[in-house]
Amino acid sequence: xxxxxxxxxxxxxxxxxxxxxxxxxxxxxxxxxxxxxxxxxxxxxxxxxxxxxxxxxxxxxxxxxxxxxxxxxxxxxxxxxxxxxxxxxxxxxxxxxxxxxxxxxxxxxxxxxxxxxxxxxxxxxxxxxxxxxxxxxxxxxxxxxxxxxxxxxxxxxxxxxx
Amino acid sequence: xxxxxxxxxxxxxxxxxxxxxxxxxxxxxxxxxxxxxxxxxxxxxxxxxxxxxxxxxxxxxxxxxxxxxxxxxxxxxxxxxxxxxxxxxxxxxxxxxxxxxxxxxxxxxxxxxxxxxxxxxxxxxxxxxxxxxxxxxxxxxxxxxxxxxxxxxxxxxxxxxxxxxxxxxxxxxxxxxxxxxxxxxxxxxxxxxxxxxxxxxxxxxxxxxxxxxxxxxxxxxxxxxxxxxxxxxxxxxxxxxxxxxxxxxxxxxxxxxxxxxxxxxxxxxxxxxxxxxxxxxxxxxxxxxxxxxxxxxxxxxxxxxxxxxxxxxxxxxxxxxxxxxxxxxxxxxxxxxxxxxxxxxxxxxxxxxxxxxxxxxxxxxxxxxxxxxxxxxxxxxxxxxxxxxxxxxxxxxxxxxxxxxxxxxxxxxxxxxxxxxxxxxxxxxxxxxxxxxxxxxxxxxxxxxxxxxxxxxxxxxxxxxxxxxxxxxxxxxxxxxxxxxxxxxxxxxxxxxxxxxxxxxxxxxxxxxxxxxxxxxxxxxxxxxxxxxxxxxxxxxxxxxxxxxxxxxxxxxxxxxxxxxxxxxxxxxxxxxxxxxxxxxxxxxxxxxxxxxxxxxxxxxxxxxxxxxxxxxxxxxxxxxxxxxxxxxxxxxxxxxxxxxxxxxxxxxxxxxx
Numbered sequence: 137x138x139x140x141x142x143x144x145x146x147x148x149x150x151x152x153x154x155x156x157x158x159x160x161x162x163x164x165x166x167x168x169x170x171x172x173x174x175x176x177x178x179x180x181x182x183x184x185x186x187x188x189x190x191x192x193x194x195x196x197x198x199x200x201x202x203x204x205x206x207x208x209x210x211x212x213x214x215x216x217x218x219x220x221x222x223x224x225x226x227x228x229x230x231x232x233x234x235x236x237x238x239x240x241x242x243x244x245x246x247x248x249x250x251x252x253x254x255x256x257x258x259x260x261x262x263x264x265x266x267x268x269x270x271x272x273x274x275x276x277x278x279x280x281x282x283x284x285x286x287x288x289x290x291x292x293x294x295x296x297x298x
Numbered sequence: 299x300x301x302x303x304x305x306x307x308x309x310x311x312x313x314x315x316x317x318x319x320x321x322x323x324x325x326x327x328x329x330x331x332x333x334x335x336x337x338x339x340x341x342x343x344x345x346x347x348x349x350x351x352x353x354x355x356x357x358x359x360x361x362x363x364x365x366x367x368x369x370x371x372x373x374x375x376x377x378x379x380x381x382x383x384x385x386x387x388x389x390x391x392x393x394x395x396x397x398x399x400x401x402x403x404x405x406x407x408x409x410x411x412x413x414x415x416x417x418x419x420x421x422x423x424x425x426x427x428x429x430x431x432x433x434x435x436x437x438x439x440x441x442x443x444x445x446x447x448x449x450x451x452x453x454x455x456x457x458x459x460x461x462x463x464x465x466x467x468x469x470x471x472x473x474x475x476x477x478x479x480x481x482x483x484x485x486x487x488x489x490x491x492x493x494x495x496x497x498x499x500x501x502x503x504x505x506x507x508x509x510x511x512x513x514x515x516x517x518x519x520x521x522x523x524x525x526x527x528x529x530x531x532x533x534x535x536x537x538x539x540x541x542x543x544x545x546x547x548x549x550x551x552x553x554x555x556x557x558x559x560x561x562x563x564x565x566x567x568x569x570x571x572x573x574x575x576x577x578x579x580x581x582x583x584x585x586x587x588x589x590x591x592x593x594x595x596x597x598x599x600x601x602x603x604x605x606x607x608x609x610x611x612x613x614x615x616x617x618x619x620x621x622x623x624x625x626x627x628x629x630x631x632x633x634x635x636x637x638x639x640x641x642x643x644x645x646x647x648x649x650x651x652x653x654x655x656x657x658x659x660x661x662x663x664x665x666x667x668x669x670x671x672x673x674x675x676x677x678x679x680x681x682x683x684x685x686x687x688x689x690x691x692x693x694x695x696x697x698x699x700x701x702x703x704x705x706x707x708x709x710x711x712x713x714x715x716x717x718x719x720x721x722x723x724x725x726x727x728x729x730x731x732x733x734x735x736x737x738x739x740x741x742x743x744x745x746x747x748x749x750x751x752x753x754x755x756x757x758x759x760x761x762x763x764x765x766x767x768x769x770x771x772x773x774x775x776x777x778x779x780x781x782x783x784x785x786x787x788x789x790x791x792x793x794x795x796x797x798x799x800x801x802x803x804x805x806x807x808x809x810x811x812x813x814x815x816x817x818x819x820x821x822x823x824x825x826x827x828x829x830x831x832x833x834x835x836x837x838x839x840x841x842x843x844x845x846x847x848x849x850x851x852x853x854x855x856x857x858x859x860x861x862x863x864x865x866x867x868x869x870x871x872x873x874x875x876x877x878x879x880x881x882x883x884x885x886x887x888x889x890x891x892x893x894x895x896x897x898x899x900x901x902x903x904x905x906x907x908x909x910x911x912x913x914x915x916x917x918x919x920x921x922x923x924x925x926x927x928x929x930x931x932x933x934x935x936x937x938x939x940x941x942x943x944x945x946x947x948x949x950x951x952x953x954x955x956x
Contacts, residue, residue: 142640142854144638144641145405145647146650148354149647149650149651149654150654151321152654153654153655153657153658154658156658156695157658157659157662157691158663158693159774160662160667160690160694160695161661161665161691163690164667164686164687164690164691165666165669165683165687166688167690168683168684168687168690169669169670169681169682169683169687170682170684171680171681172679172680172681184361186886190680190682199425202898202899206898206899206902206904207815207816207817207904225814225894227533227815227896227904227905227906228895228904229875229897230532230875230876230878231875231876241906248414261638290667
């Protein structure tokens with residue numbers, strides 16, 4: 137092959153590769169992204185109820201309840217302003233506990249509750265998922281943000297106001 | 299006193315790195331041998347200082363010096379000795395110290411073996427490595443000093459994150475860093491080549507083993523991480539497409555492309571500019587990975603501290619390194635011209651396709667990793683891109699790669715006849731389709747088209763590799779010719795078979811694994827894939843720095859006891875953190891995996907049970923790739939080259955022209 141032809145092959149193969157990648161990536165990313173919503177946004181009706189979403193917040197104290205088979209858990213998430221119920225069947229992560237910031241991945245069930253396929257809590261007791269931290273901040277509307285201490289029993293009605 | 303000594307050694311290392319980078323660089327430009335000669339001793343001294351600094355930090359950990367902030371944050375008086383040592387790189391500051399230590403180690407190794415290189419070239423390589431070192435040492439000293447004192451000293455430390463208290467985690471980070479940082483060597487070679495304005499045969503023969511060794515470390519590091527996640531995170535997954543995993547996987551893909559492109563550059567003296575670009579991209583992705591992990595922009599187990607100052611520093615450093623490397627490339631790449639010609643049907647074309655597929659795969663992973671960060675930065679909403687995206691993009695790109703891999707080594711360099719190539723491969727094609735289909739139909743069970751195709755392609759890679767061996771054997775004396783084949787060839791064979799093994803493992807485990815989350819009280823049984831799991835009892839077990847609840851689970855098959863597993867739920871009081879320790883019965887063809895969830899009422903526990911076929915192959919494959927890589931890197935011709943090159947150095951380095 138002449139250098140010119142060789143260059144054409146080079147360019148051709150690369151162009152084909154890039155086209156393939158673009159098509160793949162665009163179709164895949166369109167179908168597989170998950171948006172994050174806070175309990176306030178969901179209760180305001182901003183979240184669609186036909187696709188998988190991420191919901192984050194703090195697990196409300198004394199809200200965790202096991203039902204029927206022992207593996208299904210119901211709990212309430214809050215961004216300190218609004219609350220939303222979450223139902224999950226399966227094994228919860230090690231760091232799931234009341235007062236902890238967590239992210240649930242799942243769908244809305246049409247009655248304002250989230251049916252989660254997955255619950256994420258991070259592997260550090262001081263860690264707060266950034267989305268949750270921001271959602272809390274937004275709910276506080278610029279007010280001073282105080283995070284609850286998961287080891288401290290709340291004294292007042294709302295554990296998140298100090 | 300010891301921590302101050304370590305801090306001092308660290309600052310001294312920074313000064314030496316400055317000398318190592320600036321003086322030889324200027325010297326090479328002005329052609330002053332005395333200036334260039336400084337590179338090697340400066341490198342050695344910098345390495346020595348960093349070893350000293352690292353020893354000081356280790357000493358502080360071993361002696362439980364809680365007056366050092368970093369030690370107090372990541373150690374505890376009850377922590378066993380081996381974890382006190384591995385805690386040195388258990389968090390941000392110390393792992394950064396390990397990073398620069400390893401970089402200095404690689405630089406020192408380069409300076410030891412660079413005696414046969416032209417002096418301007420060797421000193422430029424060391425200078426570039428020195429510049430990278432300056433950046434990271436500045437970062438360490440200015441934003442992440444591991445020797446910072448805590449006054450008054452803490453009574454006891456906060457302890458190492460329990461997840462990291464594991465043998466796998468002792469070796470995973472150093473291996474991974476060896477790989478990450480090792481890619482700095484081909485990068486430095488590429489930059490030096492661009493400064494010199496030429497690439498010759500000696501350059502590629504010199505760069506290849508270094509790249510291969512870095513790639514081997516990266517392979518092993520990623521494999522160990524995956525294995526660790528499997529048994530330590532307690533949920534039986536081995537790859538999550540977590541941004542940090544992607545951050546290590548992207549440089550790996552790029553380094554794989556670079557290895558193959560280097561092969562073409564060495565054998566056929568073509569693809570030169572492309573090879574340089576891949577070397578630059580490989581290390582750039584390493585740096586990007588470091589940025590993603592260290593800056594706290596990511597949500598991950600690996601994200602240690604969220605400190606915007608650090609993120610900004612690395613981002614600036616990243617921009618300077620990548621920006622200047624690419625500018626240099628744009629300016630000088632035209633001086634590096636390829637001389638080899640090849641036809642459309644040739645091994646060169648196949649390797650070009652390999653490279654394009656690997657680079658495209660890297661790009662799609664990069665997109666999936668950065669897209670959420672970008673949207674967030676632009677306030678366009680918080681999204682996350684999960685495994686479905688990566689699977690649906692990555693797998694369709696890897697299947698054609700396997701297809702071309704199957705006959706790449708059989709195709710001839712420069713030009714091949716399509717018909718004769720077909721004759722060489724049709725038997726392996728038929729054989730692999732037959733075997734793949736019968737495997738699915740007889741052994742595995744119903745499967746989708748993609749699964750069947752993957753299995754057929756895995757066989758195709760194995761038989762193609764064996765066929766390439768057959769072509770290399772002389773007909774007359776087959777047994778005698780075997781030991782005479784170069785080690786590089788055997789390395790390639792083993793690595794390619796590793797790819798096939800990995801493919802089989804991934805395909806089978808993701809399609810045929812079975813899982814059950816169940817509630818089990820002592821005495822309860824559950825059946826999964828012909829295995830009967832029985833929870834015998836749950837007992838309390840004290841550990842050195844934790845309390846554990848241990849379940850005794852007997853596993854039966856056809857009424858015969860297969861194994862007794864002891865998964866644990868541990869509680870670390872120092873961090874108020876529970877940890878799941880899985881019980882695993884491994885074997886070559888299947889793993890049985892049990893982990894404990896949370897306690898339920900009446901002494902019952904939530905338990906997760908798994909039957910995972912062929913999961914070991916997922917790590918066996920990369921292990922074979924690493925063995926292949928080591929064999930290839932130790933090929934005789936690289937060692938001969940060192941001996942022969944001295945008289946040739948001037949002759950070979952004549953500028954290659956178009």
